[in-house]
Amino acid sequence: MRLHRTLNILLDNQLLWRVLFTASLMLIAWLGFTSQPYPIPSSASDKVNHFLAFAELAFLARLGWPTIGLRVPFVVLTGFGLALELGQAMTPWRQFSLYDLGADMMGILAGFGLVAAVLRLMPGRPE
Template structure:
């Protein structure tokens, strides 16, 4: 599949993806600790919310830091998920859930897999 040159340039814009990654980290952290109802649409299942959030983080990581491979982001993002769960365990309105951490890891794996498939199908070389 041949994509327009403008898409290639957008995908190569690592600063954009890194900025979106940082915004996402802050947003996910806030959502993870707020006691207020979510001001944004969310899935009925908390596990789906975890899966989608970490899938997004993995995709942004793949675009923002294309040379990292899978293992470092998997470890760092899983560590972030664990830190969120540990932090939630000390709040009166949240609990630690190992199943949430599992959903995070599944989301990371799906996100990386989707990006790998995208790069393979389009012929785009992500390493800049």
């Protein structure tokens, strides 16, 4: 029971999730524009990187702002992905890709699903 209480306290810590979301957003933006090799391990497929990055952002956004529903974070994160792609189109070392944007959107939906699954596993929590 103590573990459930600790996990509930962690899940309810909106400030933590918001700080992690902001830090992740900045790191993902930097990674999206850098011409340097990634300082962290990444997938051989750029689409997997996009999927995982946006799944993480959606997960953090959902826990950081649990009362705003799904539409707002979906639109905001999709807009962020589009802005990244448009910005990358202006750099000589990156290019615009609708497939990347599609991977972003699929990642957002997966992140929402992961949060729903975590909350469903926690007894006594609303979804």
